Amino acid sequence: MGVQGLSTVLDTHRQIYREVRFMRSRLLIDGYNLLYLLYFRSGLDENHGGDYAAFEDVIERFITALRDCRITPYVVFDGAFDYKDKKLETATERAEDRIRKAHQAAVGGMKQHILPLLAKLVFKQTLVRLEVPVAQCYSEADQEIAALAREWQCPVLSNDSDFYIFELPAGLLPISYFRWEEVERSGSQRYIPCLSYSTSSFCIFFNIQPKLLPTFAALAGNDYVKLQRKGLSISWAQFDPTGRETPSRIEGLLCWLKAFEQPQEAVEAVLGMMGELSRKKKVEVQQSLWLGMQEYQLPPSSLKRFFIHGVAPKFPVIEEVKKIYILPSKSYILNVLLRHQSRSLSLAVGHSDLPCACLTSRPLRQVMYGLLLSGGKSILVVEPERDGLQIKLTRVQPTFNGVLWQLALDSLDKVKAEPSERLQVILEALGVTEESLKHLPPQLRLPVAVTCYWLQKAQPPPDQTLLKALLLGVSNGDTLRQREGNEHKALVTISKKIVGKYNLDMVLAHSFSQWQICLKDSIHLNQLLGCPLPEPQIAGLYEGTLLHKLVPIMRTGGRLKSYLKNDRSSVKLYQTMQSILHQFYIQETSTxxxxxxxxxxxxxxxxxxxxxxxxxxxxxxxxxxxxxxxxxxxxxxxxxxxxxxxxxxxxxxxxxxxxxxxxxxxxxxxxxxxxxxxxxxxxxxxxxxxxxxxxxxxxxxxxxxxxxxxxxxxxxxxxxxxxx
Structure with a gap:
């Protein structure tokens, strides 16, 4: 994300940064940026369904390091996907790139930085459990984070190069140089050694006016401005004064900008360099550049009241949505309300010849659409899905029948929306009864109900070995989390080594991906309904690497004792779940x-x-x-x-x-x-x-x-x- 090529230039000129001992401060964190960096840089599994227990441990250690240094974290997430379509083309390209990488990871076995399906849920659940203040914006979070950082005079933690352009009084702390695992002590104070960036240092080094930074970002090419796609790009490398064999496009542009004092001057000069353009084309280019520059103008912060007083900012387009109540801060909900589109594409490592795993849980999402759109029969929701190596958009009809006729978005926060009605909605969506789940611990009722749904909808249908492995993983799911210190690290290491001995079983991976997506969408539906079923903690529930070990061991008749807990409660839990699933299977099978x-x-x-x-x-x-x-x-x-x-x-x-x-x-x-x-x-x-x-x-x-x-x-x- 951000300004293309800028991070590489800054890595070349490290003197722009300054060494700091960071402690005793607020810290605004770019949520999704931290999520990806923590997961991918911790060496966790990417291809076998996720190391969620180990990821939870990484998050806990990160927050502990901050608090040991008396740093107060505030995490902010992006909201709805660009409901004005300013980044639609960029987002589509990235989604298709992830599809290709997911296929390459499945075929070649190499890590391609495909985030496991439930990693975001684990990240957010862990932050909430650790009582870290968390906010989710209605739209892009960059401006909101920068505005609050300016008001609070505190730094921002992110690797997004857009923050190199915002004027941040306390600067930017790039995650790449934030050595949180190396907490040091100075007297009685603990601190995190890191590098800090400021726009003033950048402008002094390259000798340009600070007011030209947004112009530089637009001309360099950010997520909003793509002039080269219109055949209007300029070869900025020709202005690189270094005389290197491979000149730098970014440094050439910065050198060219030295001659200007005002953004308008630079924009007019650019239009002049593009040759003979029609008046219409010039207006289009000029508007595109100004749009990109406006993204770095900071509005008053709307997050301060939320973090301090718990008051959510007003909905940005409330006149376009007639019925609104305090929604769970979920981007998929905002996308459906604002655009009648579901932008999220649940993508897992898998072969492109297999069907898109997200198709299995589409009926669950249709129930969500029915609630959100209040049963509008003429409204269709556009969903993206993977079709081979491409993205296909499909129009989906919201489901609005049964008890859903009595519920709608504007009634979910009122007394008339009885808990029993909320519960009935999700149970009907999953095809189970309340009676069938009563013998289970509350935390496992939703996962077992999801498993019943998965058995009925998954294609190809999962066999008994997959089901038994899944149940064994759930009944022993907290084993990894309960292990501490070296014992835990040794178990994770052994897990990686054993999984590495097996080639990825495509059908197995596809089947468990379907289960994870069903669980994720069920949790979203449950949240929308006000959690009539307790929300399960993912980190102690599902471990992809464990299941990819259990299945081949069970198929070859191997011994499982070294992988499972040896207590009676786990046996009882396993047998209870299997009994419920067996009875469900009997009921669903035709006589x-x-x-x-x-x-x-x-x-x-x-x-x-x-x-x-x-x-x-x-x-x-x-x-x-x-x-x-x-x-x-x-x-x-x-x-x-x-x-x-x-x-x-x-x-x-x-x-x-x-x-x-x-x-x-x-x-x-x-x-x-x-x-x-x-x-x-x-x-x-x-x-x-x-x-x-x-x-x-x-x-x-x-x-x-x-x-x-x-x-x-x-x-x-x-x-x-x-x-x-």
Missing amino acids: PTETQKKVTAPQQQRQALDDLTTNLNQLFLEDEDEENVTEVKSAVRAQEDLHLNHLLSVRTRYRSKERNNRCNKPELTRKEERRGWDLLCGPEVQLSVRNQQEPSNCTSLIKTIKVMKKKKNFYGSSFRTRYF
Whole structure:
């Protein structure tokens, strides 16, 4: 973003900057700029769905470093995508460039700086949890940040070269030179060593008038002015006085500007250098240049009252929108209201031949459009989507039916919008019921509902291995976050090494990308409705690199113990989620005919027993016999605690031996509390076994147990299976 080529010139002339010890100050932060720099420069995963727990750790360390130096951060994000279309052409080019890079990353395996789908949510959730003041502008944030920095006399932290043009009294701190990981001490004070930039130093070095800086930015080419596309570009490199073999376009322009005192003089000289132009063409060029220059004129700050008093600035085009209430600060909402367009393109690393992953969650966005546009039947929303390596715009009809008829944008903040109605909207959109989610912890109700939706809508449909891996990741999701210090860093390092051994599975990556986009859009819909479901914390919920390890391990029959938590709560959580998803699948599947039932029932039973056999084999551990017995019983007990009606019960014959062991060997009792997490068989297996009418139908299961009994160091006691 910003002025093309300016950062390179400044890196060449480092003497323009000055060394500072930054501490005891307010700091205005360009939110999205910091987000990208923190993620990409931390060496985190980009191609396997994101290292969200590790990213959360980076954000926490960054904020801690600031506060240790008594620096108060204020983070400001861009809002609606340029609703006046001043940057439409630039944004389209960047989106298509990201599409090509996402494809290259999938095929070649190299990092192409494609931000994982949920990284923005993780960033914002972490800032809110750390109580960092956050604001989101209605439109571009650059002017608002610069205006408040001027009023507060504090610096701006960003790598956007537009801030090299704004007149900032306390200067700009480029993120590239902000060494926040190297906090130093001077006496009792801590500070962050960094470089500071000021427009006065720049103008003195290049000997130009400060008032000409906006003219320089427009002529150099920024996001608003692209003269070269009109065939009107000037070769500024010819004015470079250095005589280098490869002259600098930027330095040539700066040298040319030395001859002028006023912006108008420079603009007239430029028009004269463009040869014979029609009057219409001259007016067009002049207007384009003035438009680019006006972007650096600072209005009074509207953010100060928001940060100090919590008063949001007035909506900029309220006369164009009849019904407004205090919206969640989301750019997609503003785009829909202002332009009837959804500008955001959810893009993940993936092969261009696969369909756009964002198509899966389009029905969810249609519900949002219905709420935002109050059911206007004649209104269509324009959505971008990836079509191969290109962008395609599609007109989408908002959904406005069912309980949505009773809700609209102007009623969501009123008493008549009952919580039950809000909840019903999102549950209907996801195709689940409140009853089906009641056994889950509140934080997991939305993710599990999203998973039900994903199972129904994803193309191609995810297989059981993907589903089990996802559930295992969710039930063990806080493992990475709970690990501290070197243990955490070592785990992240191991994760990267193991993932690196596997080529990117295109179908796997595409399927999990669909799940992430469904979750993101569901969170947005939930926020619009006032959060009738608790918002999940992404960093402890989903870990892309972990899932890309689990799936190939599970497909090849590998052991999972070293990757998962070994406590009963994780087992219970896993089994609860799988039970809900199984019941959802049964309800969504059409009822087969009696003939189909007779044909498929034996096959389902055999498949269920085969799945159970595989899961029992995963329990093979080289421990003492009695410990293995205890492990199996603990797995069963973890299932019984769910109070489900269909359970597989496996018990030993020797209950007295168990009681004696508990008395004589208390270490086994303690170990029992940690066992059972390996039992990965789902409710479909349990239900199949429960429905067996005769013990003879489980012959293969009994044979399997007998074979396993004979293995060395395995179950030493005799077993019997009880059917009910």
